[in-house]
Amino acid sequence: MAELLRVNNLVTQFKTESGLVKAVDGISYYIDEQEIIGLVGESGCGKSVSQLSVMQLISAPGEIAGGEVIFEGQNLLNYHANGPEMRSIRGAKIAMIFQEPMTSLNPVLTLGRQLTEMLQLHLKMNDDAARKRAVELMSMVGIPSAESRIDDYPHHFSGGMRQRIMIAMSLSCNPKIIIADEPTTSLDVTTQAQLMELMKDMVERFHTSLVIVTHNLGVVARYAQRIYIMYAGRIVESGTIKDIFGTPRHPYTIGLLKCIPRLDEEEGTKLVPINGLPPNLINMPSTCAFLPRCSYRLDKCSREPWPPMTAIDGNHYIRCYADTKEK
Numbered sequence: 001m002a003e004l005l006r007v008n009n010l011v012t013q014f015k016t017e018s019g020l021v022k023a024v025d026g027i028s029y030y031i032d033e034q035e036i037i038g039l040v041g042e043s044g045c046g047k048s049v050s051q052l053s054v055m056q057l058i059s060a061p062g063e064i065a066g067g068e069v070i071f072e073g074q075n076l077l078n079y080h081a082n083g084p085e086m087r088s089i090r091g092a093k094i095a096m097i098f099q100e101p102m103t104s105l106n107p108v109l110t111l112g113r114q115l116t117e118m119l120q121l122h123l124k125m126n127d128d129a130a131r132k133r134a135v136e137l138m139s140m141v142g143i144p145s146a147e148s149r150i151d152d153y154p155h156h157f158s159g160g161m162r163q164r165i166m167i168a169m170s171l172s173c174n175p176k177i178i179i180a181d182e183p184t185t186s187l188d189v190t191t192q193a194q195l196m197e198l199m200k201d202m203v204e205r206f207h208t209s210l211v212i213v214t215h216n217l218g219v220v221a222r223y224a225q226r227i228y229i230m231y232a233g234r235i236v237e238s239g240t241i242k243d244i245f246g247t248p249r250h251p252y253t254i255g256l257l258k259c260i261p262r263l264d265e266e267e268g269t270k271l272v273p274i275n276g277l278p279p280n281l282i283n284m285p286s287t288c289a290f291l292p293r294c295s296y297r298l299d300k301c302s303r304e305p306w307p308p309m310t311a312i313d314g315n316h317y318i319r320c321y322a323d324t325k326e327k
């Protein structure tokens with residue numbers, strides 16, 4: 001499949017009173033047409049900021065300080081964040097589903113209004129066509145009696161239902177890419193699983209690519225074809241599902257995998273948390289940011305700067321000097 005989006009060396013930072021927060025510090029990744037990728041890392045590592053940067057939804061004191069976001073042959077960062085080009089891409093060609101639907105749905109507007117507005121704005125549909133399509137979309141994502149519920153307000157729906165509506169909304173303009181930023185973390189596990197399945201079915205049906213952003217490797221295991229592991233504003237390992245789960249090579253990825261329960265492990269196997277805390281993103285060292293927490297570290301690691309992403313096998317890359325394969 002052809003490449004759809006490529007991010008090169010993206011840097012996004014926040015000027016705060018305590019100093020410059022390098023939230024995203026030179027990340028590069030790509031997504032192909034109809035591909036599902038996972039972006040995984042601990043809280044605060046820059047996942048959301050990276051995706052908001054792609055959509056140019058960063059506001060002061062934040063700024064995109066460098067890099068490229070190539071989509072359909074154009075660098076989106078050359079466009080003004082509020083200009084007509086970005087407005088025709090945001091929500092229409094690249095849609096985003098946020099963690100907490102109540103913050104993205106307008107509480108004082110009916111769902112019908114919110115769904116039809118998108119269709120009218122981007123697809124220039126008339127009132128009747130937009131309403132018909134909105135009902136179709138609501139049924140498609142599993143809202144029972146959509147026709148009679150379209151005039152309800154967001155608070156009339158449960159959290160899971162609201163997230164289904166967000167999925168419907170994200171699909172409404174037939175986007176090329178959906179970015180789902182922790183779309184299910186606030187929901188119970190059964191609803192989480194149902195929504196992930198729904199999203200997978202929908203992107204297959206609409207031939208859409210999907211970026212799943214999560215702190216939980218387990219969530220992406222079933223759905224993504226490739227995974228990017230992020231740590232302290234950078235990507236530290238990337239590869240196929242088989243690479244990441246079968247032969248993880250970055251010490252951080254290895255640590256993340258030890259934190260999730262596995263069915264293929266002997267009963268009684270203990271989960272091992274990663275010791276220590278992620279670094280402060282102000283005054284980051286030039287050496288590897290994972291060093292203080294790393295059990296594979298070499299003398300070289302505290303002398304040399306953090307290495308670049310290096311291919312170890314096919315499409316499997318790591319940013320690390322230590323040969324974890326040997327251990």
Ligand SMILES: Nc1ncnc2c1ncn2[C@@H]1O[C@H](COP(=O)(O)OP(=O)(O)OP(=O)(O)O)[C@@H](O)[C@H]1O
Pocket residue numbers: 014016021023041042043044045046047048049050060061062182215281
């Ligand atoms: N407006 C802001 N001002 C200052 N720092 C910010 C701002 N927004 C984000 N940051 C910092 O940028 C870093 C990355 O934040 P981001 O929200 O991308 O993390 P995340 O990986 O999405 O975490 P989570 O899993 O908790 O959603 C964090 O250290 C955060 O404190």
Ligand SMILES: [Mg+2]
Pocket residue numbers: 047048049181182
């Ligand atoms: Mg986030």
